[in-house]
Amino acid sequence: MLPSHRVADALVTVTADRAPVAGQDVLVRQTDHEFLFGCTGFERDIPLADQWFGLFNFATLPFYWGQFEGEAGSPQTEKLMEMARFFKDRGCVVKGHPLAWHTLAPDWLLERNNGEIAAAQVERVTREVGDFAGVIDMWDVINEVVIMPIFDKEENGITRLCRDIGRIPMIRLVFDAARHTNPAATLLLNDFDMSAAYECLIEGVLEAGVRIDALGLQSHMHQGYWGEEHTLSVLDRFSRYGLPIHFTETTIVSGHLMPPEIVDLNDYQIDDWPTTPEGEERQADEIARHYRTLVGHPAVRGITYWGLQDGAWLGAPGGFVRADGSAKPSYHALQNLIRGEWWLPETTMRTDDEGRLPLRGFRGTYTIEALGRTGMVTLGNGSTLGGSAIECELVP
Template sequence: MIENSKKNIILLILIAGSIVGLGFSIKSQYLRDESSLKAAFEGKFHIGAAMSSRHINNQNQPSIDVLKSHFNSIVAENNMKSGLIQPREGEFNFETADKFIEFGEANDMHIIGHTLIWHSQAPRWFFTDSNGDDVSAEVLTQRMKDHIHTLVGRYKGKVKGWDVVNEAILDDGSWRKSKFYEILGEDFVKLAFQFAHEADPEAALYYNDYSMANEGKRAGVVKMVKNLQDQGIRVDGIGMQGHLGLEHPEIEEFEKSILAYAELGVTVMITELDISVLPSPRRNMGAEISTNVDYQQSLNPYTEGLPENVQNQFDERYLSFFKLFLDHHDKISRVTFWGINDGDSWKNGWPVRGRTDYPLLFNRDNTPKSVVRDIIELAARY
C-alpha cells in the first residue's frame, strides 16, 4: 500500500513536470516567434539594419545573432560606395561586397545596395583627367555608366533595390554643387537612374537624402522627382534618412514629407534610422558627413550611461515615430536602422569625435533596450 502510494506520487510529479515543461516549451517557442522586430512588422514593412565591414567579415558574432533574429533586410554601411568598390579606374574590389551579398542570400534577407552616385566617398579620379583638371561631360557620363553597369550588373537579381543617387539636394531645396552637378548639371541624376535601370531592369531604384522633413528640401526633392517622371525616368522610391534627435525634427513635419513623397506614386522608406540623445552643436543640424565640431565635454555628457529621464525621452521618441510609421504603413516599404547596436553607430564619432551615444535599439552588449518590447507591442495593435 505504501509502495503504491509512493509510485502514485512519483507518477504525479512526472506528469506535473511534463505539463510544466510543455508549458515552458510552448512559452519559449512563443517568445522566439513573437518577440522579434521582423515578426512584429511582418505584412507591414521590412525592418532592416546596416552592416559594417566588421559584421560582413563576421568579426562580431553576437551582433550577427541579433541581426538574424530581429531583421529581414540589410544594407552595406560603406562597402558598396564608389571609393571602396572602384578606388582606381577600372580596378574593382568586390571582396567585401560579395560577402555581404552571400550573407544576405544565405539568410533570406531583403538586400539593398547603397549607393551608386554620391558626392562624398567618391574617388577623386572619377572627376579628373591625368593633369588633375575636370573631365568633360562625355567622360564623366561614360565613367558613371561603366561604374553603375559593372556594380549593378554583378548583383543583378540579388539586390532588390538600389540607392541610385544620394544627397543631391540641399536643405533649402536647391541643388548641391557637387562635381557631378558642376560637370553634368541636373542630368547626372537622370543618367544615373537610366544606367541603373539598364543594368538591372527588375531592381527597384531609389533617391535617398537626409533632413527630408525640412520644408525646403521636401519641395526640392518633389520637384526633382516630378521632373524625372515627366522625362519618363522610373523612380520607385524615396529614402528618408532617419538621423533624428530627441527634439528635431518635428513629427508633424516628418509626416508631411511622407505624404508628399507618397503622392508622387513611389514607395517611401525610412533609411539610416537612429536617434541621438546627445546635445547638437547647433539646432536642426542635418547629416552632412563633412561637418566636424571640436570636442567639448558639455557635448558628451553621458559617458557612464543615460539618466532615467533621458532614457524615457528616448523611448517615447522612438515609440512616437514608430506609431507614425505604422499609421502610414501602406505607404512605407522599409524601415532600416543605421547599425545594429550602440557601439556600431557612426553617431559616436559625428559630428563630434570621441562621444558616447545611444542611438539604436540594442545596447553595446547586444541586449535589447526595453523600448524594443514596447515597439513590438505597439505593432501588435495595428
C-alpha cells in the first residue's frame, strides 16, 4: 500500500498538435520516482550497471579532497565529470560527497596556516560547485562536523581549522561559498552522530542564519538493525526543524554483526567477512522494513545505500549483490518495493470525449503513448491527492 503523501493524482488532457486526443486508447507507463532511491556510484567501472539501474535513480559520487586533489592544483575534474555524466545521461540525480571533511583531507594542507587552509577550502568548494553545475546540483557540503574539531585519528588541516574558528563558522564558510557559486543547488549538512550534539549543532547553524536545504542522517547498521521504533524516534527528532531529510549513508549487513564494543566502524576491518544464507534472509527482511519506514515518513526525501556490492565499504557484506555479482534476497526485496508495490503497472486507459483521463500513482514521471506518439507528465509538484489539471502533448 502506498503512503498517501507519496501519491498524487491529476486529470490529464492528452493532446496532439494541441488538439485533444479524444476517445483513444493510450498506454501509460511509469518511468521514474520523485523519491530519491540512491546508491553510491563509486563502483561504476564494475559490470553491475543493469543491477544498479534496476533499483536506483540517484547516485552519490566521491569528491574526497585528498583523492580528488592529491597534488595541489591538479584536481581529478575530468574523471569525476565522466562519472557524473554517465549517471546524469541516464536520468539520475547526481550528488557530490563531500566538499569539506577532516578525513581524507589532502596532506598538503598541513604545510599551510589556518588562514591559507580556509582560503583553499573556499577555493575548492567554489571550483567544484561551479565546474559541475548543471550536472551535479546537489552536494553534501560538509561531513561529520560534530566530531570535526576533536578528531584525533590523524593530523589534518581541516580539523585544525575547525578547532580554531569553531563548528558553526566552519559550516558557514563552506555553505556560503557553495550557495554563492550555485544558488540553485541543494546543499546538505551530513553527520553520523544522531545524539543531541547534532541537534544542538543544527539549531546553532539555523539560528546563525545559515541556510541548509536538507539534513543528512547516516545509518550504518553493521552492529544490527535499528528497528522501526528507533528509526521513527530519530526521524521525529530531526524532522522538527522542518527541513527535508536524506538518509545519506545506509548499510545493513548479511553476515555476522560487528561486535557491540566497537565504537568506530572503521576500526573493524577483518580479512574475511562473509555473507551467509541466514544473514541474507535477515538482511532482506530488515531492508524491506527499513525502506518502508523511511518512505512512510513525510520528511524523508531520499535514501542512499552505501555500496551495491559486498565488500564495497570496510569489507562488510553490506551490499545487495554478492562479491561474485549475483543478486542477494535483499536486492529482490527492494526491487519488489521500488519497481513493484511502489510502481504503477503499465496500463492501457481510454481518453474521454475531451481527451482527458484520470491518472493516480506514486509521485514521479510517466509516459503516455498513442497514435505512434509519446508524451510525458509528472505527478508531484502541482498535482496532489485533490487532483489537478495538466496537459500531455504527444510528439512523434
